Amino acid sequence: MLKSLYTFVKKSLGSVPWAKAFRQLIEAGTEGYPKKTKRRLMIVNVAAYLIVLASLNYAVLYSVTDFHKYQLIVYANIFLLVLAMLVPFAHRYSDILGGIVVAFSELVMLFYLISALGRDSGIQLNYIIAAAVPFLIFDISRIKLILAIVSSALVFHIAAWFLFPADLAELAAEPVLLANLYVTSALTAFSIVAVVAFYAMTLVRRAEAQMDALLRNVLPESVADRLMMEPDRAIADSFKEATVLFADLVGFTPLSKGLGAEQTVKLLNDIFTEFDQLALKYELEKIKTIGDAYMVAAGIPEPTADHEAKMAHFALDMLATIKVISQAHDVDLNLRIGIETGPLTAGVIGRRKFSYDVWGDTVNLASRMESHGVVGKIHVTAAYKARLERSFKFEPRGVIQVKGVGEVETWFLTGTLD
Numbered sequence: 001m002l003k004s005l006y007t008f009v010k011k012s013l014g015s016v017p018w019a020k021a022f023r024q025l026i027e028a029g030t031e032g033y034p035k036k037t038k039r040r041l042m043i044v045n046v047a048a049y050l051i052v053l054a055s056l057n058y059a060v061l062y063s064v065t066d067f068h069k070y071q072l073i074v075y076a077n078i079f080l081l082v083l084a085m086l087v088p089f090a091h092r093y094s095d096i097l098g099g100i101v102v103a104f105s106e107l108v109m110l111f112y113l114i115s116a117l118g119r120d121s122g123i124q125l126n127y128i129i130a131a132a133v134p135f136l137i138f139d140i141s142r143i144k145l146i147l148a149i150v151s152s153a154l155v156f157h158i159a160a161w162f163l164f165p166a167d168l169a170e171l172a173a174e175p176v177l178l179a180n181l182y183v184t185s186a187l188t189a190f191s192i193v194a195v196v197a198f199y200a201m202t203l204v205r206r207a208e209a210q211m212d213a214l215l216r217n218v219l220p221e222s223v224a225d226r227l228m229m230e231p232d233r234a235i236a237d238s239f240k241e242a243t244v245l246f247a248d249l250v251g252f253t254p255l256s257k258g259l260g261a262e263q264t265v266k267l268l269n270d271i272f273t274e275f276d277q278l279a280l281k282y283e284l285e286k287i288k289t290i291g292d293a294y295m296v297a298a299g300i301p302e303p304t305a306d307h308e309a310k311m312a313h314f315a316l317d318m319l320a321t322i323k324v325i326s327q328a329h330d331v332d333l334n335l336r337i338g339i340e341t342g343p344l345t346a347g348v349i350g351r352r353k354f355s356y357d358v359w360g361d362t363v364n365l366a367s368r369m370e371s372h373g374v375v376g377k378i379h380v381t382a383a384y385k386a387r388l389e390r391s392f393k394f395e396p397r398g399v400i401q402v403k404g405v406g407e408v409e410t411w412f413l414t415g416t417l418d
Contacts, residue, residue: 025045025049026042026045026046026049027042027045028045028088028091029041029045029087029088029089029090029091029092029098030042030045030088030091033091033095037095037139040095040136040137040138040139041091041095041098043136043137044087044091044098044099044102044137045087045088045098047102047133047136047137048084048085048087048088048098048101048102049084051080051081051084051102051106052081052084052085055077055078055080055081055084056077056081058073058077059074059077059078059081062074062077065174065177069171070171072116073113073116073117073171076109076112076113080105080106080109083101083105084101084102084105086101087101087102096138096142096145099134099137099138100145102137103130103133103134103137103149104149104152106126106130107127107130107149107152107153107156110123110124110126110127110156110160111156111159111160114160114164115160115163115164115169115170116169116170116171117169117170117171117178117181118164118165118166118167118168118169118178119160119161119164119165119166120165120166120169120178120182121178121181121182121185122178122181122182122183122184122185122186123160123181123185124156124157124160124161124185125182125185125186125188125189126185126188126189127153127154127156127157127160128153128157128189128193129153129188129189129192129193130149130150130152130153130154131150131153131193132192132193132197133192134146134149134150212224212228223235223301223348223356227348227354234347234348235347235348236345236346236347236348237300237301237345237346237347238343238344238345239299239300239303239343239344239345239346240343241299241303241307241341241342241343242297242298242299242300242303242307242341242342242343242344242346242358242362243297243298243299243307243308243310243311243339243340243341243384244287244295244296244297244298244339244340244341244344244358244362244363244366245295245296245297245298245311245314245315245337245338245339245366246293246294246295246337246338246339246366246367246369246370246371247275247293247294247295247315247318247335247336247337247338247370248292248293248294248335248336248337248370248371249268249271249292249293249294249322249333249334249335250333250334250335250336250375251332251333251334252268252292252333253292255331255332255333267325267329267331268292270325270329271321271322271325271333272289272294274321274325275294275296275318275321278314278317278318278321279296279314281314282298282310282311282313282314283298283304283310284296284297284298284310284311284314285297285298285300285301285356287356287357287358288355288357293370296311296314297344297346297358298310298311298314300344300346300358301346301356307341308341308384308387308388309388309391309392311339311341312339312378312388312391312392312413312416313416315337315339315378315413316378316413316415316416318335318337319335319337319376319378322334322335334375334376335375335376336370336371336373336374336375336376336377336379337369337370337373337377337378337379338366338367338368338369338370338371338372338373338378338379338380339366339369339378339379339380339384339413340362340363340365340366340369340380340381340383340384341362341383341384341387342360342361342362342365342383343360343361343362344358344359344360344361344362344363345358345359345360346358346359364404364405365381365402365405365408368402368403368404368405369381369410372400372402372403372410374397374412377412378412378413378414379397379410379411379412380394380410380411380412380413381408381409381410381411382408382409382410382411384411385411385413388413390417391416391417391418392413392414392415392416392417393413393414393415393416393417394411394412394413394414395411395412395414396411396412397410397411397412398410
């Protein structure tokens, strides 16, 4: 809620000539605080300035109506005005002091005004605001303080109703003035509560949208939809045909020792970002990265008829991409790639941290193709080659001994026949 208010104010201030001065005014006293706290303190400042304007307005109104009769109320409003102006200075001592000043000065001032003008003035309606506003000006971790303010407002409201009927008011205010005060108090209370409720709903919708976007960033879209509809149901699917690719960056580990942590992460991020774009282009599903290894699948979670070809194009583009990145960063990097196609199982594991993963012999053999492969080559099985030999070029490698599998005839994917 605070973030949305902060963003709204920030955008609004950028469109007027005096924006800089006004922004400095609402940011007064917030220097040095974390961004989240600063947003909240800006809201406290805005509330204080609204009190300044309201108090000034009432001071003038009572002065014009009958200064001699209402002089104590005029002085009370001026005192509240000065107190509100000091709120930004209170932030320098504590991130809650300004909010406490705003909250309790209003509680006490309202009680005094009701005692002077009676409950027919409707001023006690302003206590309703205390049920919502404290959640804006204090962090939710201060729940005890928030509840104390809300409870105090309720007690003051009930006490004012029973203690100050019209015939016991200190000042016999004019009926027109009382009517205006009642209407003003009602409008203020309902408007502020409505605004707080509106921003609360906005915050909920934004949180839901962020959660939705986060899930769709971590999981395939169709899988995320299923998870949100049935969060307690296990998601596991079997696929008769899918293609899996493993790629490993060759030479990255010794290179990273000389680059340092920051440059290592930056280079790896640049590489995997380009691979992610290629995966998006060919409608593949990125499964995960493990260190400097990259894993992707085709034909899941939505089955596709050309998953083998899409993966072949993706693998060829990966080799071309790593060459471009190596030249751009002036480093010596290459890939070792393995691909296999066949049946597999896919599903979501974890509860706190979701992960969409794949299992099966196809996955294991794709991994073996990568680990038994050759630098700069795309290593595939004979079964994969048989599906694409009319559209792609292959070079025989022969029969090799694959750990955990035995003898396997393998090939190198080298390009397209187009």
